[in-house]
Amino acid sequence: MDTIFALATAQDRAGVAVVRVSGPAAHSVGMQMCGTLPKVGSFAVRPVSSDGDLIDRGLVLTFAAPHSFTGEDVIELHLHGSIAIIDRVLDTLSAFDGVRLAEPGEFTRRALENGKMDLAQVEGLADLIDAETEFQRAQAMQTVEGALSKVVEDWRARLINAASLLEVTIDFADEDVPVDVAPEVSALLESVMSQASDEISRSYVSERVRTGFEVAIVGLPNAGKSTLLNALAGRDAAITSEFAGTTRDVIEVRMDLDGLPVTFLDTAGLRESDDQVETIGIERAIARAKTADLRVFLSENVSDLPLDPLPQDIVVAPKADLRTDGTGVSGVTGAGLNALVQEVKAVFADRATHSGLTSRARHRTSLQSAVTAMKDASRLVNQGPEVYDLAAEELRTAIRSLEFLVGRIDVENLLDEIFSSFCLGK
C-alpha cells in the first residue's frame, strides 16, 4: 500500500498551509524530515528539512491508525503558507520510496475503505466541503445525517408492500387469498408517486441551493447594469465605461444573501447591432438570461427589450441618480440598491422553502425512472390480473431505482461517481 500526501489547504499564498501524509510510511517519512515526531495524538513544533537543509519550522501533528481521518498512520505538517516552502516540501516527500502524491479524493476513499465513513457521509461531505453559505451547509448536513435515505426507505417499504400484494395473487393463485388487490396497490402507488414527483420538483430548488441561484441583470446598452453589479459586489467586477456595449461577455458576481448563494450576471446590453462580436454577445446574453432563475430588468420600458419579464421578475428604472421622482436604482449613488437586494432575497427565500432532500442530477434521474415505472405499474394494475406479472416487473424496476438512489446496488459505479466529485487532498 502506497503512502500518499497532498496539500490539504488551498493552493495559494496563505498564513498557514497544511500538508497531510497518510499510509504505512507516514511516520518514518515524518521522522526523516523532522527528526523526531511528537507523541501520537499530540503536536509540537519541529524543523522540517530535506537532506539536512532546513526548509521551514512547522507545527507537526501525529496520528496513529486507526485513529485518524483515513484510519491509517497520518502526519500533518502545518507550514508557513509560502509557495516556495510548499513546493519544496512536496518535492521532498515525493522522493521517498513508496510515497506519492494522492489522487483526487484518495484520502476520503481511504477513509471509506477503512470504515471511517459511510457512503452517505461521503456524498454529503463533498457538498459540505463546497458549502459557502448557511443554506448550503444546512442542506449538505441533512444528507450527511441520512435524511434522504430515511425517506427513500419509507417509499421503498410501501412499494415492497404493493409488490407483495401482487405476488400473493400470483404465487398463491390456488389458495384462499384476496383476489382484488388493485385498489390497495393503486393507493400505495399513488402515495409514493405523488411524494416522489414532489421531491423531483423540489430537487431543482435544492440543486440551486447547492450551486447558487442566478440573477441576470438585463437592459438596454448603457442602462447602468455593470455599474449596478459593481455596486452590488462592492468591487470592480465588470468593466464599466461610458461607451455603450462595453460588456460583451457575461460577467458573474457570487454573493451570499443571508445564507442564500446568489450569482448576479451582468449581461451585454440588448439592442440591434451591426458589430458581429457584439451581436454574438447579445444572443448569448438573451440565452443566459432565460436560463437564469430570476431577471432584473433595468429599464424604463420593457417593451424596448427583446425579452419579456416572467411573473416573479423584477423591473426597475435605471439611473435613479438622474431622476427626480425618487424611484429606480442607481449603482452610482447606491439609491434603491438595498430595496432591490431585499426584493431578490425575498424571491429566493420563498423558493428555498420549497427545497427538498435531493440536489443532484443523479438523484433526480433515479427518482424520475422510479416514477415512470410506478406510472406504468399503476396503468397495468388497472388493466387486471392478466398483466400482474408485468405490473410486478415495473414495481421491481421502481424499487431498484430507489435502491440505486441510496446506493444499495451497483456500488462500483456509485463509488467512482462519488469520488470523481472530490478534488485533490480533501
Place this chain on the structure above:
Amino acid sequence: MKHFDVLVIGGGHAGAEAAHAAARMGARTALVTMTLSGIGVMSCNPAIGGLGKGHLVREIDAMDGVMGKVADKAGIQFRLLNRRKGPAVQGPRAQADRAIYQREMLAATQAQDNLTIVEGEVVDLKMSGQKVTGVELADGTLLHSTTVVLTTGTFLRGIIHIGEEKHSGGRMGDKASVKLAERIDSFGLPLGRLKTGTPPRLDTRTINWSVLEEQQGDDEPAFFSFETTKLAAKQVACGITHTNERTHEIISKNLARSAMYGGHIDGTGPRYCPSIEDKVVRFADKTSHQVFLEPESLTGHTVYPNGISTSLPVDVQEDYIHSIVGLETAKILQPGYAIEYDYIDPRALDASLQLRATTHLFLAGQINGTTGYEEAAAQGLVAGINAACLAQGREPVQFSRANSYIGVMIDDLTTRGVTEPYRMFTSRAEFRLSLRADNADQRLTPTAMDLGMVSVQRRALFDSKRDALEVGYQALSREAYTPKHISRAGIAVKEDGTRRTPYQLLAFPDVQFKDVVRVQPDLSAIDRPIQIQLARDALYANYIDRQQKDIDRIKKDEAHVIPTGFTYAGISGLSNELSAKLESARPDNLAQAARVEGMTPAALALLLAKLRQHQKKSA
C-alpha cells in the same frame, strides 16, 4: 471391492435425480436405498409441480432428468395454474398416481446405464482426513466412492407427533439411522430444526362424493417433459369441500392436545403451508377453509384431503373430519401427523452443493432445509452433476439466478440459508419474465448437451425446435408494416407513422398470434407450439431487454471473487452482526454478498473496497 465415482444415499426425489444425473454424465454410480420400494416414494401429497415448482420440473427435464417424464406417466389430473395470467407465471401441476409414480421411477432407475441400485442402510461414512471416501452398510459391507451425495430427507433426529404421542422416525414407517447421524454430528455443521405436517388420509369409499363440487383437469394438458406428447394414465376429477364453524370449534377446543400447540414441537413450520390448527388460530375471522379431496391413485382407495394437515390426536381428527360436508362418515386410513427434524444449514455448502469443510460430500434435498419433491429433485440434479464433475476431474457446473429457478434456489440456500422450510415461488426469481416454464429447454438444454448428459432423441428434438424458433423469429421480424396495413388486419394501433413488425405487435398484451397472421398470412405456416413460444418471447421482449442490464450488473459483481480465506472479522466499519453473517454465509463473490440478509449499501461498498485492496496487495 466395488469402487464408484458417485454414491448416492437415499432413493427419494433428491437421491433418484442425483443418481440419474451422475449416471447420464457417464460416472459409475451407486444408489443406496433401504428398499427397492423406497425409490420414488411421495411422503406427502401425491402432486407434482405448481407455481415455481412446475418451473423446477421443466428445468430438470431440460437437462434430460427423470422427474418430469415419470410425472407425465403418473399424471391423473393436469392443471396449468395461473392459466389466465401471464405465461411467465403459469405453472404446470399434476395430481400423480402414487403407485404409478413409484413403479415408473423404479423402472427408469433400473434401466439407466452406469447406475447400480444397492439395497441397504448406510450406517457410516468412510473418511480420509477431511475427505469422504465411501460408506458402510448395516450388514458391514463397505462401498468405496470418489464422491458421496447424501439425500436422506428428514432422517436427522426426525420425531413424529400425533397429538401427545411421539416416536422417532424419518416418516411414517421409516427408522432413523443413529450412527450415520452421529457421524454427521461429528462434522460440527450448523444445524437448525424445522417441522412439517401432513393430513389424515381418507378412504374414498366412505366419502359422499355426490354432494361435493367437482374439479376437472384441463382439456389440453400441459405436460412436464418437453418430450411428452400424450396422456398415459386415466384422468380423474378432484372434489372440493369446506371446513365450517363446527369444525373450527372442535379444533379450538382441542388446541392444547395438538402437538404443535401443546408446546411439544420446537421446529419452525412453513408460513405458507399452515396446519388447520394454525389456520383456525391465525385467521379466526374466517369461518370456512377450502379442502381439496385428491385421489392418491387410480387403483387404491386413499384420498388426500389437501388443506387440513394436523398434529391433533386421532380421536379429534375423526371428530373434525366428520364435521365436514361429504366426510360425515369418512374413514381415516392413516392419521395426520407432524414431523420435526434437523436440517443442515445450507450456508455450509458451496454452489455445487458440496460441503465446504468436508470435501467430496454433497448434500441435496430436505436435509438442506427445503420442502417439496421438486425442490429436492432439482438439488439432486445439481449435486449429481457436480459430484460427477468432481469425480471426472471436470470443472463444477454453476447454475445462476439469471438462467434458472434452480440457480435462484441454490443461491438462496447457500447465501441466505433458511428460516422456514424453503419452497420455490415465482416471486423469488427476479428474472421471472425470462425464466419461463416454456423456455426451460432454451435456457438449459445446451448446457446439458455440453455436459454430454442428454439422449440422442432429446438432442434431435432440441435442435429442430431451436431451428424452428429461429426460422419463425426471422419470419416475424422480416418486414415492418404501416399502421394503416395493420389496422386493416384488425389490430388497433396508433396512427403514429411507426412501422411495426409482427414480432413487435405481439408485444401488445392483447395481440394474439392469429391476429398477426392476418397482417402477414405466410406466418400460418409456423407450427402451433412454435407460434406459442414465439408469442411469449415477443410479449416480454421489451422487459427482457431491460432485465439484461441487471443481469450484466450481477455478472460484474459476480466477477469480484471473494478469496476463500478472506476474513470479515476485524474489518472496521462492519458491524459484528454483519461480519458474523458474512463469515457463516461465505459468499463466493460480491453479488452473493449483496444478497446476504442485512447487507447495507455502505457495508457493500466497504467490502468492495477491501476486495480491491486485497487484489492490489496480492498483485
